[in-house]
Amino acid sequence: MDQHILSARQFGIGDVKRIFQTASEMEKMLTADEWPKQTREGIVILFFQRSSRTHSTFEIAANELGIPIIYSTQAADRFSSVAKGESLADTIRLFAGFPHVRIIVIRHPQEYSAQEAAEIADRFGVSIINAGDGTNEHPTQALLDLYTIKKQKHPDKSIRELRIVVANDIEYSRTIRSLLILFGRIYGPKEIGICAPRGINLPEDIRCELIRESIEIVSFHDLRDAAYWADFLYMTRPQIEYYARDITNEEEKKRKIKELEAKFQGFRITKGFMDSLSPDCKCQIMHPMPVDSLHFNEIMPDVREHPRCTMFKQATNGIPIRMALLKELLEDKTL
Numbered sequence: 001m002d003q004h005i006l007s008a009r010q011f012g013i014g015d016v017k018r019i020f021q022t023a024s025e026m027e028k029m030l031t032a033d034e035w036p037k038q039t040r041e042g043i044v045i046l047f048f049q050r051s052s053r054t055h056s057t058f059e060i061a062a063n064e065l066g067i068p069i070i071y072s073t074q075a076a077d078r079f080s081s082v083a084k085g086e087s088l089a090d091t092i093r094l095f096a097g098f099p100h101v102r103i104i105v106i107r108h109p110q111e112y113s114a115q116e117a118a119e120i121a122d123r124f125g126v127s128i129i130n131a132g133d134g135t136n137e138h139p140t141q142a143l144l145d146l147y148t149i150k151k152q153k154h155p156d157k158s159i160r161e162l163r164i165v166v167a168n169d170i171e172y173s174r175t176i177r178s179l180l181i182l183f184g185r186i187y188g189p190k191e192i193g194i195c196a197p198r199g200i201n202l203p204e205d206i207r208c209e210l211i212r213e214s215i216e217i218v219s220f221h222d223l224r225d226a227a228y229w230a231d232f233l234y235m236t237r238p239q240i241e242y243y244a245r246d247i248t249n250e251e252e253k254k255r256k257i258k259e260l261e262a263k264f265q266g267f268r269i270t271k272g273f274m275d276s277l278s279p280d281c282k283c284q285i286m287h288p289m290p291v292d293s294l295h296f297n298e299i300m301p302d303v304r305e306h307p308r309c310t311m312f313k314q315a316t317n318g319i320p321i322r323m324a325l326l327k328e329l330l331e332d333k334t335l
Helices: 013-030 053-064 088-096 113-124 139-152 174-187 204-212 223-229 250-263 271-276 311-316 318-329
Strands: 042-047 069-073 101-108 127-133 164-167 191-195 216-220 232-234 284-286
Touching: 013 053, 013 139, 013 174, 013 318, 042 053, 042 088, 053 069, 053 101, 053 127, 053 318, 088 101, 088 113, 101 113, 101 318, 113 127, 127 139, 127 318, 139 174, 139 232, 139 284, 139 311, 139 318, 164 174, 164 223, 174 191, 174 204, 191 223, 204 216, 216 223, 223 232, 223 271, 284 311, 311 318
Parallel strands: 042 069, 042 101, 101 127, 164 191, 164 232, 191 216, 232 284
Antiparallel strands: none
8 A cells, every 4th residue: 555545546446455354354353352562653643623533533543553642633723833823844744753653644624735744744754644635535534435335235236336326515525525536446336426406516527537437427406316316325514614715704604604504405314304215215324424413404313323324334434444544554564
């Protein structure tokens, strides 16, 4: 595997099969009573955007493998020297130069910030893991999403034969970008579905990439139609922080949020929606989380534990996948 994990584009089918096999082994390890031997090679977790699942599962993964967490923060933009004006380059240069730092996990609001970090870390033999860079990518999420799909799919269907619909914020969701890149490149499905309000469009570079792979894009504007077509319906929350990125006036920002609430109103998984699906509809509902319970409730609280809804299993799968990735990056060292 490459020194860094920056994009879903860097994985080949052999990489994905190996990572999934290692993740399966990590799941067994998680149920064992043995505590791993502590290594000297450590990890730094730098999040410039808040996170629950990604941040915590990287910490859990490191702890389960006996990897020292040298420094970890969810608010590097507020509670580090960045708040005093320090550049990302200087921050990475600092941590990459610390003794025993082998991996830096970074989440940052700026697109391609992980690539910038990797160029600096290269000089120190330190690996960068992209845990989300703006609206660009979230490659480790794509891996755990596909791992979930592999585990949850009907045994009679290959992954390539599956119909996956990505829904809601297909324009700004970095999890959708990485999932489509990985699924399209690795498994080459005949078709992929998209479902969003009119005016919310798949980024042109992703659309062109799918077309180059000879993948048909099937468009829906109704979740029920999408569910009857799909094996997996991948919901996302509308990314308010990016739609309102350039708005500084608070009143204008509130108006923008109200506008988005109205636009996405019909794109919600409710109990009524779930009950309306006939038994022959095999669709499972995924979500990378968090669900925006304040503005959109794109999956209503009373159906989040529904048998069709896999989002909590999906989130838990982040632990073995991230354990597998950390293990691979440190394989040449002490693990």
